[in-house]
Amino acid sequence: MKTIVSIRRKALAASEEHAEELRGRFAESGTLVLNLISSPGSGKTTLLETTVGRLAERYRIAVIEGDVATERDADRIRALGVPAHQVLTGGACHLDARQIETALETADLLPADILFIENVGNLICPTTYDLGEDFKVVLLSVTEGDDKPLKYPAIFSRADVTVITKADLLPYVPFDLDAVLEHVKSLNPSGTIVIVSSTTGDGVDEWCDLLVERLGSKRES
Ligand SMILES: Nc1nc2c(ncn2[C@@H]2O[C@H](COP(=O)(O)OP(=O)(O)OP(=O)(O)O)[C@@H](O)[C@H]2O)c(=O)[nH]1
Ligand SMILES: [Mg+2]
Numbered sequence: 001m002k003t004i005v006s007i008r009r010k011a012l013a014a015s016e017e018h019a020e021e022l023r024g025r026f027a028e029s030g031t032l033v034l035n036l037i038s039s040p041g042s043g044k045t046t047l048l049e050t051t052v053g054r055l056a057e058r059y060r061i062a063v064i065e066g067d068v069a070t071e072r073d074a075d076r077i078r079a080l081g082v083p084a085h086q087v088l089t090g091g092a093c094h095l096d097a098r099q100i101e102t103a104l105e106t107a108d109l110l111p112a113d114i115l116f117i118e119n120v121g122n123l124i125c126p127t128t129y130d131l132g133e134d135f136k137v138v139l140l141s142v143t144e145g146d147d148k149p150l151k152y153p154a155i156f157s158r159a160d161v162t163v164i165t166k167a168d169l170l171p172y173v174p175f176d177l178d179a180v181l182e183h184v185k186s187l188n189p190s191g192t193i194v195i196v197s198s199t200t201g202d203g204v205d206e207w208c209d210l211l212v213e214r215l216g217s218k219r220e221s
């Protein structure tokens with residue numbers, strides 16, 4: 001048991017070194033990097049498609065997609081004329097920093113203004129892996145239930161930004177939005193919460209404004 005714990009610690013330490021190298025590289029290229037984390041199907045790729053539609057004319061956007069299988073998500077982004085690289089984990093339930101390094105070596109993604117990393121659909125272990133990002137974004141769709149922030153507190157406390165997705169479905173599902181906002185605020189008092197619907201476009205301006213503002217702050221600093 002001790003050996004397993006120590007191997008896991010070493011692996012995490014090695015991964016953290018790679019993440020720091022990546023962070024340096026992204027600072028040099030002036031790229032804002034987001035690590036998108038959520039359960040499967042909560043709307044990560046759809047939000048990226050919507051975001052690309054709004055921002056790709058003014059900003060250079062690139063995407064790294066993490067999935068267990070298929071190039072489907074990267075294909076969806078490439079169909080919009082934006083460079084996307086698919087990382088296939090072959091079963092692993094999270095991305096690590098080395099996979100991001102390999103993606104940057106393999107595909108022409110940089111220089112970019114904003115790099116989105118869509119993690120493997122999973123609310124648990126992606127939380128502990130630093131990918132060199134500026135900040136993590138957690139997505140929670142209203143169809144998943146309003147108990148999720150309290151049941152998966154680590155990601156909601158570590159993500160700078162929480163995006164509540166599929167807001168157009170609020171009239172049809174039992175989801176206590178006020179309670180969720182309160183829970184997220186209690187887990188992460190300094191975090192930002194955005195409520196969006198990729199279907200109606202509600203909240204998308206606010207989301208895009210946040211990205212542009214964060215990009216500006218990164219470049220000023
Ligand atoms: N009603 C509604 N449906 C949405 C919205 N956003 C996404 N969906 C639907 O939700 C389903 C999953 O969306 P994806 O964007 O593929 O979800 P994902 O988080 O990328 O999924 P994985 O990559 O498999 O983890 C699709 O059928 C989308 O059309 C939304 O704002 N409203
Ligand atoms: Mg996806």
Ligand SMILES: [Zn+2]
Nearest residue numbers: 092093094125
């Ligand atoms: Zn995992």
